[in-house]
């Protein structure tokens with residue numbers, strides 16, 4: 001289906017699942033090479049990253065661990081500018097190689113907050129893997145952003161974990177708002 005409605009908003013197809021899968025396979029290969037001989041700890045940022053993280057770690061063939069944190073900053077299509085911490089970081093971060101897994105980096109506010117929290121716990125290294133990045137929306141400089149699936153325009157997207165008012169996370173493809 002190429003046009004859909006989620007609540008009151010119209011969306012059109014943007015990135016099909018097959019395109020996502022191919023890119024995620026390549027991201028996994030790159031991580032396998034970069035972390036050879038190490039045991040990275042993937043930290044998924046809930047809720048949006050759950051499908052991406054699941055598909056990404058299936059491509060990882062080195063030893064690794066998986067954990068989650070939960071923060072929230074968005075209501076509808078706009079950032080509240082305030083980060084709420086709902087599930088905290090795991091205890092065992094000191095000395096670990098951390099890979100934060102995000103569905104999307106938009107303004108960069110969420111990630112900046114999470115990176116600060118993680119760096120306070122003395123990890124060996126911290127990198128970020130985000131499926132999507134909106135370069136035109138970015139307000140913070142994020143040096144740790146090492147693995148990016150797709151750079152996209154500054155448009156609201158939904159599907160494959162990303163929501164609009166809590167809906168649409170279950171869509172297999174990613175759609176963009178048409179503004180109609």
Ligand SMILES: O=P(O)(O)OC[C@H]1O[C@H](OP(=O)(O)OP(=O)(O)O)[C@H](O)[C@@H]1O
Nearest residue numbers: 046047048072073074106107108109110
């Ligand atoms: O770069 P930013 O402007 O901070 O936006 C990116 C963040 O916004 C979304 O999370 P949200 O707070 O909507 O929670 P969710 O993952 O539960 O949807 C998304 O999953 C990122 O974590």
Ligand code: HPA
Nearest residue numbers: 106155156157158162163
């Ligand atoms: O474009 C978006 N879609 C869904 N959630 C988001 N969180 C930040 N940007 C977005």
